[in-house]
Amino acid sequence: MTKDKENSSQVESNIRSAAVVGAGQMGAGIAQVLAQNGIATQLYDQSADALQRANALIRKLLDRQIEKEKISPADKEATLSHLSDAADLSDLAQADIVIEAIIERPDAKHELFSKLDEICKPQTILASNTSSISITKIAAATNRPEKVIGLHFMNPVPVMELVEIIRGLQTSDETYAISKALTQEIGKTPVTARFDYPGFIVNRILVPMINEAFFVLMEGIATPEEIDAAMKLGTNQPMGPLQLADFVGLDTCLAICQIFHNEIGEDKYRPCPLLIKYVEAGWYGRKAGRGVYTYEE
Ligand SMILES: NC(=O)c1ccc[n+]([C@@H]2O[C@H](COP(=O)([O-])OP(=O)(O)OC[C@H]3O[C@@H](n4cnc5c(N)ncnc54)[C@H](O)[C@@H]3O)[C@@H](O)[C@H]2O)c1
Known part of the structure; x- marks a missing residue:
């Protein structure tokens, strides 16, 4: 298999300013990485609390990088100088790229x-x-479908190397080349999904595994700890599927399962009833303090 990095032509993105909409766990991480790479980045969320939490999280993660001597205090200040909050969507008018993470x-x-x-x-x-x-359908909601693309960052964004790139049916070669160059300029490795099918590459494989782990739990075959230990030790994954589900967010996992089930239309994608129950209970995972596991903070 070849990664896109190895095939890349030396195109420059020329992106100087960016905006991120949605300041949850993904949006905060994307904004941090853009700013750390010198791109003037605005962060917007419909919730002022989310925006405040995102700023606090970014500061905390930068402090942790200073403690580990990965960056200097001056690097932290430089990153923060490239970051700003937007009070309104209309403030994003001049951005070269807007990345949505709602x-x-x-x-x-x-x-x-x-x-x-x-x-x-x-x-x-x-x-x-x-x-x-x-992405094709999202693009169709605009009058610039050729300028719409999927940039699927992984969680946690500052740590994970991959960005999956998804071309909608209408995405232009220019939009693709600029977006791909940007991912490389911010230190990520792009891999392109050649067709815009639900879940693209990573989640098409990963989310059914997570969903199946909920079935194994529901059927009483093993406890959460046993399921995660078996998958970690038996398949060399750094984190078991239930712990990963808590990190991703059970609401997000369920939403993805539902999209697979509705759009691909096969029974094998039906969401596990236990996953549905957890989401109904508000047990969204780590971000809610409770998911499959309970979290102190
Ligand atoms: N969690 C993951 O591991 C992961 C990984 C890759 C991609 N994603 C995708 O990233 C997106 C965000 O996921 P997340 O985990 O960061 O979710 P999250 O729940 O942590 O954050 C979502 C944020 O979007 C805000 N929001 C909702 N509707 C909005 C709107 N209309 N305008 C502005 N802000 C709005 C919310 O206030 C919230 O702060 C989703 O599309 C998800 O599928 C998630």
Whole structure:
């Protein structure tokens, strides 16, 4: 297999300014990485609390990098000088690229992209960090479908090397080349999904495994700890599937399963009833303090 990095032509993205919409666990990480690489980055969320939490998290992670001597205090200040909060979507008009990382719901993403299309300058690329929603359909909600692309970062963004790139049916070669160059300029390795099918590459494989782990739990075959230990020790994964589900967010896992089930239409993708129950209970995982496991902080 060849990674895109090895095939890359030396295109420069020329992206100087970016905006991230959605300041949850993914949006905060994407904004941090862009700013750490010298790109002026605005962060917007419809929730002021989320924005505040994201800023606190970024500061905490930068401090941790200083403690580990990976960056200097001056690097931290430089990163923070490239970051700013946006009070309103209209503040993002001049960004060279907007990366969306809001809730995994098609209607919410379609509405947002339609608004961004009206607000942003004509050259702005509109990228989605969606885990499973059709980029082609998101693009169709705009009048610039050739400038819409999927940039699927992995969690936690500052640590994980991969960015999956998803071309919608309408994505232009120029948008693709610029976006791919950007991922490389911020130190990531892109791999491209050649077709815009639900879940692309990583989640098409990963999420059914997580869903199956919930079935194994529901059927009483093993405890959460046993399931995670078996998969860690038996398949050399750094984290078991249930712990990973808590990290991803059970609401996000369920949303992805539902999209697979509805759009691919095969019974093998039906969400596990236990996963549905956990989400109904508000047990969204680490971000909620309770998922399969309980978290102190
Ligand atoms: N969690 C993961 O491991 C992971 C990995 C890769 C991709 N993703 C994708 O990234 C996206 C975000 O996931 P997350 O885990 O960061 O979710 P999250 O719940 O942590 O954060 C979502 C944020 O979006 C905000 N938001 C919701 N609707 C909005 C709107 N219309 N306008 C502005 N802000 C809005 C919320 O206030 C919240 O702060 C999803 O599409 C998800 O599928 C998640």
